[in-house]
Amino acid sequence: MLAPGSLTSDTLGKHQRFQDCNMQPLTIGAFSVQSVYEATGAYITPADLFPDAAPEAVAAHFDCMAPTFFDTGSGKLKLVFQSFVLQTPNHNILTDTCVGEDKERANPNSHMKKWPWMDNLKALGLTPADIEIVMSTHLHPDHVGWNTQRRDRRWVPAFPNAKYVFARDVYAHWETDSNAGTEQTGLTFIDSMLPVAAAGQAVLVEHDHQIEHGIWIEPTPGHSPGHVIVNVKSNGKRSAFVGDLMHHPIQFPHPEWSTCLYWDMAMSAASRTAFVGARTDSDTLVLPVHFAGATAGHIVRSGDSQTFKFLDDNN
Ligand SMILES: [Zn+2]
Numbered sequence: 545m546l547a548p549g550s551l552t553s554d555t556l557g558k559h560q561r562f563q564d565c566n567m568q569p570l571t572i573g574a575f576s577v578q579s580v581y582e583a584t585g586a587y588i589t590p591a592d593l594f595p596d597a598a599p600e601a602v603a604a605h606f607d608c609m610a611p612t613f614f615d616t617g618s619g620k621l622k623l624v625f626q627s628f629v630l631q632t633p634n635h636n637i638l639t640d641t642c643v644g645e646d647k648e649r650a651n652p653n654s655h656m657k658k659w660p661w662m663d664n665l666k667a668l669g670l671t672p673a674d675i676e677i678v679m680s681t682h683l684h685p686d687h688v689g690w691n692t693q694r695r696d697r698r699w700v701p702a703f704p705n706a707k708y709v710f711a712r713d714v715y716a717h718w719e720t721d722s723n724a725g726t727e728q729t730g731l732t733f734i735d736s737m738l739p740v741a742a743a744g745q746a747v748l749v750e751h752d753h754q755i756e757h758g759i760w761i762e763p764t765p766g767h768s769p770g771h772v773i774v775n776v777k778s779n780g781k782r783s784a785f786v787g788d789l790m791h792h793p794i795q796f797p798h799p800e801w802s803t804c805l806y807w808d809m810a811m812s813a814a815s816r817t818a819f820v821g822a823r824t825d826s827d828t829l830v831l832p833v834h835f836a837g838a839t840a841g842h843i844v845r846s847g848d849s850q851t852f853k854f855l856d857d858n859n
Pocket residue numbers: 684686687788833834
């Protein structure tokens with residue numbers, strides 16, 4: 545059973561100099577992973593992000609979270625927005641496509657943004673035509689924005705040669721809400737999913753779908769209906785792209801703390817607790833989307849709890 549604990553300064557402190565995402569390129573067996581950075585910001589107070597957590601329990605972590613994960617000046621937690629490119633001998637796979645460009649959104653933090661995400665992709669030596677598979681852990685607006693781009697006043701797929709893989713029930717949920725006019729996030733399905741489907745590039749799959757040998761999805765519902773993670777195994781090395789299963793390293797000692805961003809907080813806590821329990825002290829390299837600093841790391845036991853040990857700079 546997982547017990548609450550605290551992040552320790554020796555697991556987080558050595559990364560305090562990182563102000564933004566600076567994930568280094570990684571290898572997972574025969575595969576490689578790179579981050580495509582979009583933006584970082586101090587967005588939300590701990591009390592707002594973790595409404596069910598006792599304020600004093602959250603405050604106990606502030607010292608070891610600043611400045612990478614906590615902005616002392618504003619009193620807000622810092623989150624990064626990024627995508628991952630997984631390159632195998634067979635495919636270039638992009639997971640989660642950030643906020644995107646020129647998208648009309650209700651949230652001012654993502655409304656009509658022009659961040660250099662596409663330039664950052666090209667800086668990795670990749671063009672949009674090189675991306676062969678686009679994966680979404682879920683369909684929130686900060687994970688599907690670059691699915692499409694505006695061309696001649698129309699939204700068209702940003703990756704002309706890619707198959708966009710969606711978990712079938714996730715897609716169905718957003719399609720139903722969009723058709724009923726009840727999609728909480730507004731235009732996301734219309735401007736970021738429908739153009740992909742209209743171009744014949746959407747592929748709807750089941751929750752145990754294998755993208756290629758050694759890469760498969762796994763259901764982790766709660767943050768959104770049908771949220772999935774992407775598991776990777778190559779030459780005995782393991783990794784997991786966990787999307788928004790967690791938003792902040794504080795959720796490793798406290799997997800029971802769901803954020804206000806969740807669709808079903810109890811279901812989210814159950815999915816996260818099960819994941820943390822199964823991967824603690826394992827060789828699985830965990831890649832959450834919204835972690836600032838080095839991003840990637842391993843879940844390690846710490847006393848009667850667990851914490852997140854980031855890879856050091858050279859890895
Ligand atoms: Zn997100």
